[in-house]
Structures are given as C-alpha cells and as structure tokens.
Amino acid sequence: MYCLVKSAPLFLAVAVCNGWLFGDFVGKQKELDEIALWPLPQKFQSSAIAFQLSPTRFQIVQAKQSSAGPSCSMLENAFRRYFEYIFGDLKKPEKSRKKVYDSDLVELQVWVTSADPECDGFPSLQTDESYELSVDEPSMTLITRFVWKKLRLANSCDINGNMCKDPPRFEAMAMNKFNVFHWHIVDDHLFPYMSRTFPELSQKGAYHPFTHVYTPSDVKMVIEFARIKDLLTPCYSGSSPSGTFGPVNPILNSSYDFMTQFFKEISTVFPDAYIHLGGDEVDFSCWESNPDIQKCMVQQGFGTDYSKLESFYIQRLLDIVAATKKDYMVWQEVFDNGVKLKDDTVVEVWMGNKMEEELQNVTGAGFTTILSAPWYLDYISYGQDWQHYYKVEPLNFPCTDAQKKLVIGGETCLWGEYVDATNLTPRLWPRASAVAERLWSDKSMTDVDNAYNHLVQHRCRMVKRGIPAEPLFVGHCRQEYKGL
C-alpha cells in the first residue's frame, strides 16, 4: 500500500487548542518545538498571546461567505470530529500544566472560497489544498478553496467499503497531511478486486479474497482461472509446457480483448482520474521458454530483447486505458523501456539505484513524476531510521526549474509481505510522518534534532487519538500519566 503527499487544509484547529497561534517564528526554535505541529506549515507567525478555548463557548462554523454551505455534510462532520479532538483533551485537565491565558477565542470560522468546493466531488491533481489560518479576536478564520482532503478519504470508503474498517489508519493519514491512499489492489499473485465483468477473477480465489488475499490457494485459483482464459503465458520446460504460468500472454488478441473489457469496467467503478498500471519487475523467463512467444519475437524483429515485447504489450495496454478517458501512472521501467506515453502520464521513480539520473531523464522528457524510491517503509532496521527518510531532498538533482515543477509529489510505500493487522500501525507511524514533513514543509527544514522534538509530540498526539504509533526512541507521552 502507498500514501501520497501533496498538501492539505483543515488541520490547524487542533494545534490551536494548545493556546498558541502563528507568529514570527523564524529562528525561534524553542517556540517552534512548543507548537509541535507536524508537518510544519510552510509559513507561520506567532504572537506571545496565549488564547483560551473553552468547550462551553467555542464553536467551529462556516463563515457566512463560505461556498460550501450547510448541506456539505462532510465538512460538518469534520467540524464535529475536530471539536472532539480539541476538547476531548480538556475534559481531564492536566494538573501540572495550568496555563495563564491572555484572551478567549470563541469561534473558528471556516471559509471555503471556490464556487465548486468539491463537496460531493472528488479531488484531483489540480485541487489546491493550501489554506490560511488567521486570528481576529475573538474569532479565528480558516480560508481554503476546497473542502479536501479529509473528505476524500470518507468518499473512497463509500466505494471500497472494507478499506474503511481501520479508521485510525485514515485518521493518521489526515493528521500527517497525506492526501492519497494508493491501494495496490492487484499484483501477480492475487486478484482481490471483485470484477462485475469477470467475477471469477476474485470468486475463484479461496475463502474471502476481499479480506484475506495473500494465500497460496488464492494464487493457485487465480492462476488457474487466468490459464483457462488463456490470459497468462504458459511456461515451458524444454519442449513441453511445465504446467506453470508467467505474465499476461502478449501475443494473443484475447488478452487485449480482456483488458479492454476490464478497464472499461474499472474506469466506471473508480472515480479517480489516474490508474496505476504497474509495469515493474516483469520476469521474462517464462516468455523466453515459450516457443510461440519466441516465434513472435522473430516476426516482430525484437531479437532476444524481451523488454521490447514488454513495451509492445504495455503500449497496447496504455492505448486501451487511454480510450477510457483515464490518465495513468506507471513505474519507471515503462518509461525506461521507451514505451510511448501520453503527455500527462505520471512516471513513478521507485528504484534507489541511479534515482537522480532517473529523475533527470523523466522530467527532462517532460513527464510529471512521483518519487517513492527513498521511502520504502517495509525496509526496517535498528534505530531511528525515520531520520533517513527525513533527510532525503527530492529535488536534489541537476535540472531546470521547469523540471523541478514536474516532481509533483512523493509516495511512501509499505508493502505487505510482513505486515497485517497485528503490526501495521506501529510499523507505518510515525515513520511515514517523517516523509510527510519532507514533502509538505519547507526544504530548509533539515535539522533532525529539531524534527525529533516536534515529531515526538506529534507521535504522542497520534497515540492520544488511539493510533498506536511506535516510539521514536526512549521516552513517554504526557497523557500516559493521566489519572496517576
């Protein structure tokens, strides 16, 4: 699974509950640590005034000018949720931290400015997630164009019901300003997507493929189904079929008929503008063993370069998807192999080896790119490995300003081989949070000691809200003393 970062509104109300607001913070590390926002806003100013928020007086409302209106129930739900976050804490006041407040804030006005605030729609690459939060006592005003991103997550739940059964995951995503959950729904070994056009793809899987998918039995049944359909390439051992199967068979028209029907369905089921088509780590050994494929290689003049066959296949696949009016993302190999891509293709750079060169090439060719190479969370190691994730500067490659603009974001990946409900959350958080600040905050934020100080507090905030984010190092959270 993946998470993708760009930017997002609606998160500062919580920070404000500590009685601090933005001010001229440049160089004032101590105060910056006390604010403990994560990821740090691009720009902020504080004042020395300490504001009080009282649960009996404070309210979150839409500003009169706001374009979203009272019918935007997702926004109203967000107000309720954040009110609970803020004042849930204050129900048990912490004795040791009594503060003296200078003033009272009684209202947060949320002003959505776009004529189409996307209240019932879906966010897109063009969605502007920036915001402004300001204080004019006794009110605060939060100005934002759209209602995203939290609401996007709620929406995707409507479509893919069972992905929402772990609400803390999504809460944590919102809390860290991630804005896309990339659901890596199918791969070589399984096909848990339940297709209306091809129901057997998932129904033939063992047990319940939507909830438990990585079983040997699933793999077997999916392969068996694909074989019956002639979708996969039969592998050969010497001159006879070995009984095993490799990648999609690229030399049969039926494979492309299947893809045409299938992506027609996919384009209607998923509202997203982009489909990630994969194309990474294709193993050619099965193709190489198959005499029909060998014959086709000769006919096409590909010699023994099977990456040319792969490109041939991917090319036709991309054309099929393009016909559905969807845009697509691909892994870097598809670009590397010279497949002709639509101008608005997003190329994902995931290989750590020669990453800078690849970024140069992809953006040099005019393609937008998303970088995931330095942020594979499944590679665990002893110690504070969040620092490695934090230190990477995604724009640190020789390029023009235009090329830099083509790097539209990054993605942090937690592949599921060693992960399930027992360890998902502590493995993901707060290590993914390190990537969140790298991708949201100013590039000058490179001091890991400073980052440690506010990430510790952000991690405690997640724990407080029920998300078991693992500790960065020794230490404890203040709330662990509650009631003692």
Add this chain to the structure above:
Amino acid sequence: MYCLVKSAPLFLAVAVCNGWLFGDFVGKQKELDEIALWPLPQKFQSSAIAFQLSPTRFQIVQAKQSSAGPSCSMLENAFRRYFEYIFGDLKKPEKSRKKVYDSDLVELQVWVTSADPECDGFPSLQTDESYELSVDEPSMTLITRFVWKKLRLANSCDINGNMCKDPPRFEAMAMNKFNVFHWHIVDDHLFPYMSRTFPELSQKGAYHPFTHVYTPSDVKMVIEFARIKDLLTPCYSGSSPSGTFGPVNPILNSSYDFMTQFFKEISTVFPDAYIHLGGDEVDFSCWESNPDIQKCMVQQGFGTDYSKLESFYIQRLLDIVAATKKDYMVWQEVFDNGVKLKDDTVVEVWMGNKMEEELQNVTGAGFTTILSAPWYLDYISYGQDWQHYYKVEPLNFPCTDAQKKLVIGGETCLWGEYVDATNLTPRLWPRASAVAERLWSDKSMTDVDNAYNHLVQHRCRMVKRGIPAEPLFVGHCRQEYKGL
C-alpha cells in the same frame, strides 16, 4: 527485558484438542506439521486415532495420587484457563473442518509427583519441568514433578504488581515454554525500583517511575540524588568538576555501605535465588578524568588499567551480595576481567564477537552460563529474521560433555529503547518463539522450512488468544474467516 528458557509442563492439553496425540513421528514431517506444536516436544509418538473432546463431557482434574491437592489454587486456575483455551475454540465450530473422530476422551488427569510440588513456593534452577502425557482411553494422564512454570509467573505478579497488567505477554511466554521473565529493572540511567531503604532513589524521579521510567527528567533526578549521596563519581573537565557524573564511585566506603544496605533489602523483597548484577559496558572516561580516582589507581598499583578498578569494585559488590545468601548472575565482562566469582555464579554470554571462544572459556573455568548473544530481538531487519535466531546452535563450540552441561539455557533479549506498548507484542512474538524451539526442542530440528510450517500455526494460535504476534510472511490465520 529478557526471557529465559529451560523447560516446562502443562502445555499439551491444548495441542490435544485438535484430536491428535503423540506417536512415532520420526520422519513423518506431514503429520508433524499438522500437530503444529511449538516448540516441538523432545520426544513423541502419535496414533492414527482421532479423539474427540466435548466441552460437556471433558474435564481436567488432579489424579488421586497427585501430591498438589485441591488447595493448590494456582493449579486449579490453570485447569480453568486451559479448559477455556480448548473449548473457547469449539464454541463456534468451523464448518469447513468437520472431522470424524474415532473415540472420545473425557478426562485429563494431572499427576504431580513431588512430595513438595512447589505450589506455594518458587521455582529454582533445580526445578524439573519435564512432563509425560499419555493416553489410556477414555483418559489422558499428565505426569509432572512440580506445578511450574505458569504458576511462577502468577507469583511474580504478587510481588511486582504492575508487571502483570499486560497478561498477554505472560500468556505468550507460557505458550512458548519460556520460564523466566528477566526484569532488567535498573540501569545507568534510571532507578524505577522503589526502595524502602532509599525511597528517594525512585521518589526523586519525575512523574511515576514505576510506569514511565525512561525520561530525561528521571535520569537527571536520579543522578542528582546519587550525587548528593556521593554515590556516583564526579567527572572532571581539566582540573575542575564538570558537573556530570559517571559510574558508582568505587573509592568511597560510603558506596559500599549503600550497596550493603540496598542488597540487604533486595534479598528480602525478591524471592528469586539469583540477582543479575550487571557489570557490562562500563565507561571508564569519567573515572579517568577524576583526580581522586587517579590517585587511588596509583595507590592500588593498577597503573592505567581501569578494568582493574572495575574488578576491585565488582569484587566487593559480589561479596556484599553473597553475604545476603543470594546467588548472582553477571555479564561476561565480569568474568573476562578476572573477578573472583563464587562457584555457582551464572555468567551470561551476550557479545556476538568471539561467542564460541567465550563459551569455551566460561565453561572451561567451571562456571554455568546462559547464552543471549545470538538472540537480541531489538535488532530488527527486513525479512524473516526469525530464521537467523532459529539456526543458532548454542552447543556448537569445542568442549567436553561436562562443559556442555554447564550451558543451562539461553535468553532472548528485547531492549526497550524503541519499544513501548504500541509495538512491544508484535516485535516480540513470534520472533522470540523461534528461540523457544531452539532451546527446548531437539537439536536435530534445524530445517527452517519445516519450522516455518508449524511456527505459522503457532503464531495463529497466539493471535487467536488475543496476542497480536506479527506475521512471519504473507498469509492469514484460519480463524480470521470466522463468521464470514
């Protein structure tokens, strides 16, 4: 924290509930996998007979000859607990797994044979934890000398109340046949043990030292208290004190007075026969900086070899502890530095470097040893690292049979720097289980593929009982489909 393995009874009732009993299993890997016991018993025989256990007919009772008697409430509690384990599963029968049974078992008779079954006592190094389980339809009989180990865990809770608030930890220990929880209660940086003799040791710590101990504030307050008492060595920067403090000051009589009083208390509070005195990783730089220590080095003729001063200190400490009638364990450095140890000292070999040579030397000198070097669980890495723990053979060093007998067990260590309640359990289990089988089962069990097959099932058993043990690899547990 540590866990130490030797051997243990009372765990087979659960395995039996699958309708399988022990038989001539040598070489029958398939059946062995179906039994899915972890760690594997040293010796067992199966029969082809499938027994049924019915919750309405089955009971666990003490045999008439049993020496423990009905007043051994811990044993009676264990019966209740295991009855629930067995039949908790059967309340929702799994439709897909209907078995045909050949026969009915109606009783498990537990026969404790020792005249002193240690029902109200504490286990010791001499406690024999072996057992025999046999079937004479319609009964099974479990013969064991003592009632340990589960009961030991319950006992230690009486003493150290807050260590028992995570019952799954202890359940998982019992399920994996670990028999000692080594509580690394104090270290350089903190002193959460609340001493009656020296209450300020912990009371001066910030917040609540029993529940939250690794805070900078704790460290500061503990150091401050020790400084006032002149317990720690003042470090120097040039010719004047730097304001920081190093290890215990070994040149003051008051340090030894303190230790005498303190260990007198400790010996009455903890019922255990052994106290682990530490002695690892002592940093000499503070001693080196201190002019009084330097002077003492000259007087004692130690030259500049501060390990001689350390030995001097440890020697006196050991004598103090020995006077309390307790035995002690020490880290290998204490032995390496030539400190004179009591004959029954246990030396813990924890350094991976030259481990075999160290085992040779320690056992060659006639000391019993416990090996932890290969089993540090805090060193996490990508992939199936349980296999590394599993593959280590602790007796694989050149030695006599007499020396081998001195290796009385092993310990798997999870140091707490990166661990708290959010990630403790999945990080500990089932990786620690790999060590459990290495230390309990026959040394011929070295095939990791076979081990994988039954460890997967053992991991699922833990998950089923509420212990979030992380997955070994892709896959799922059968119970995850319950109700679907």
